[in-house]
Amino acid sequence: MTTRSTKNHCYTIMEVARLTGLPESKLRYYESIGIIEPIERDASSKHRVYSEDNLSALDSIACLSATGMSLNDMREYIQNRHHGAKAAGSQMDLLEKQQQRLAEESRHLKIRQQYVKLKIAYWKAVEENDDAEATRISNRARELVHELKRLGKQ
Numbered sequence: 001m002t003t004r005s006t007k008n009h010c011y012t013i014m015e016v017a018r019l020t021g022l023p024e025s026k027l028r029y030y031e032s033i034g035i036i037e038p039i040e041r042d043a044s045s046k047h048r049v050y051s052e053d054n055l056s057a058l059d060s061i062a063c064l065s066a067t068g069m070s071l072n073d074m075r076e077y078i079q080n081r082h083h084g085a086k087a088a089g090s091q092m093d094l095l096e097k098q099q100q101r102l103a104e105e106s107r108h109l110k111i112r113q114q115y116v117k118l119k120i121a122y123w124k125a126v127e128e129n130d131d132a133e134a135t136r137i138s139n140r141a142r143e144l145v146h147e148l149k150r151l152g153k154q
Contacts, residue, residue, distance in 0.1 A: 011050040019055065020062040027058070035061060035075050057081075068105075069098050108151060115144045 017024045027048075030036045036057060039048040050058075057078065064074045077094050080087035118141045125133040 009052065011055060013048050013050070016050045016055060016058060020058045022058065022062050022065065026065075030061065033071065033075075035071060035078065067098055067102065069094075073098065104151070108148065111144055111148050111151070115141055115148075118144065 011019070013024050013027055016022070016027060020027075022030075027036075031039055031048075036054070039050055039054060041047065042049050060081075061074060061078065064077060069077070073094050077091060080090050080094075118137050122134055122137040122141065125131075125137060
């Protein structure tokens with residue numbers, strides 16, 4: 001992230017997109033749905049003019065977005081920031097819930113990786129005309145598919 005020096009500097013949407021890694025379209029969308037507060041407009045051009053405070057909030061939002069946090073949870077998290085220590089419990093709850101979601105995604109990813117590894121081994125066994133090994137691998141791959149389906153229903 002680029003460092004910012006002047007406290008009263010204003011940024012264009014293009015600059016903010018570059019600094020936060022959030023596309024311009026996402027910045028506009030987040031504003032339209034209330035993830036971020038309405039951005040001031042330049043009096044003459046009517047273009048968005050982002051302040052240091054806007055940029056600070058957007059840095060946090062970019063990090064939350066990168067974790068895959070839902071829009072509703074991001075909105076709540078950002079609103080809670082204004083309540084300081086009184087909102088600490090709620091903030092931790094939101095982050096712990098996201099941590100659990102990520103752990104679940106990680107479990108799914110590991111199973112999918114196992115499946116792909118098995119399919120590579122399956123085709124190696126087919127190539128080597130090892131029918132018994134191909135059948136064993138195929139059966140294990142089916143078990144993984146069933147496990148993924150079961151996890152998806154939780």
